[in-house]
Amino acid sequence: MSTSLIIGCFWVLASCVTAMLPLRRQYVPGVLLMLAAPVLLVWIGFDVGPVWSLLGLVAFGSLFRNPLRYFWAKARGRNPEVPR
Secondary structure, three states: OOHHHHHHHHHHHHHHHHHHOOHHHOHHHHHHHHHHHHHHHHHHHHHHOHHHHHHHHHHHHHHOHHHHHHHHHHHOOOOOOOOO
């Protein structure tokens, strides 16, 4: 298994652990994971091929669906509610 896929597996584990944290403690690790995801997906795409990169994109969308919905609503000019 390539290094990029191993790091991708660790990224998934870190995302799952972050999701188990209380909401107020999810922000910093969640933002770091969201910023690392595109770099990791491109690396996987170069290393093992675009099919695996697309599968990683699906996993990213599944794990970060609520923050992505929030940013999508903000981009469209709506004012989404943030849980307290």
